[in-house]
Amino acid sequence: MTGLPVTYHSGYSIAMPANHPFPMAKFHRLRAHHDATGLTAHLAFHQPDPIAWPDVQRVHSPAYAQAFRDGTTDQRAQRRTGFQWSPELVERTRLEVGGTLLALRLAVTHGLACNAAGGTHHAHAEFGSGYCLLNDLAIAAATVLDDGLARRILMVDLDVHQGDGTAAIFAHDPRVFTFSMHARDNFPARKQASDRDVPLARHVDDDGFMATLADELVALLERLQPDLVIYDAGVDVHYADRLGHLALTDRGLARRDRYVIETCRDRGIATAGVIGGGYDHDLDALAARHAILHREAAGVWFGTSVLD
Ligand SMILES: [Zn+2]
Incomplete structure (x- = not known):
């Protein structure tokens, strides 16, 4: 049996200005971590193409897609994203979105797949925000729906x-149900209405998180x-993350990831995972945390525990 399908491109990480708060090198570091720990032997890597602009425009306005492509977004709009525009940034963003789309297609075919990036959920139809330039989740979802794959x-x-x-992009699209469980007192200050929101108080720990998740997900x-x-x-x-307010441990992350993937797999539902946010300054610690998703998904894929 071949390994868990994981989409990855060496172009996910690009050079950034010194001291930029976004840990852009983490995608390379995650891939290196897989080699160092031996998880690579349990994974099947697939290299994505950059997302096509017509696919971007399934969810983003033509005006925003064109401005982002051409670098004509103004300074205020760029500050809101947390990134200074560059052609390299456009290309790595297109690769990341392409990776999520490919992961969805692989999930539809094989039942389970992951991207080694993705989760840019703050990008709206008309603007980028909070380190999110294009919304990979929304673009990939709209594309597979339009293609009749889901x-x-x-x-x-x-x-x-x-x-x-x-949430905003799919507010009026019955094909996509948006469920968000997050720290209540955190970015964005002005929340949108997901189809189901579960705001959590500060310092929720592994057991508290899992109890709430179990109630929500199965229902x-x-x-x-x-x-x-x-x-x-x-x-x-994670408790050590710079931007979180919750208190999950490594073990809690593993329980969470295994639970979501296994619960869906048990019901025969195709599942595509993306790594999402993570902002520790310690890149090795951060890569190890993101690797938990791939390790737990591989465990479900093979029906056993991997690297335990
Ligand atoms: Zn986040």
Whole structure:
């Protein structure tokens, strides 16, 4: 049996100005971590193409897509994204979105797949925000729906921040149900209305998080009967993360990821995972945290534990 399908491109990480707060090198570091730990032997890597502009415009306005492509967004709009525009930034963003689209297609074919990036859920139809330039989750979802590869999608967004861009984009689209469980007192200050929001108080720990998640996820799966789940496995819920307010441990991340993927797999629902947010300055610690998604997904894929 070949390994868990994981989409990755060496172009996910690009050089950034010194001291930029976004840990752009983490995608390379995650890939290196897989080699160092031996997880690579359990994975099958697939290299994505950059997302096509017509696919971008399935969810983003033509005006924003063109301005982002051409670098004509103004300074204020760029500050809101946290990134200075560059042609390299456009290309790596297109690769990341292409990676999520490919992960969805692989998930539809094989039942389970992951991107080694993705989760840019703060990007809205008309603007980027909070380190999110294009909304990979929304673009990929709209593309597979339009292509007839899925009928009803459930977004399971467990990043510590609300999936506000995704919620707004699909507010009036019955094909996509947006579920966001996040820290209440966190970015974005002005929340959007997801189809289901579960705001958490500060310092929720592993057991508290899992108890709430178990109540929510099974009920949603039973009620909605989705044929595809897109899972944002942000690790900024970790107690050591700079931008989270929750208190999950490494073990809690593993329980969470295994639970989501196994619960969907048990019901025969195709599942695509993306790594989501994670902002530790210690890149090795951050890569190890993001690797938990791939390790747990590989465990479900092989029906055993991997690297335990
Ligand atoms: Zn986040």
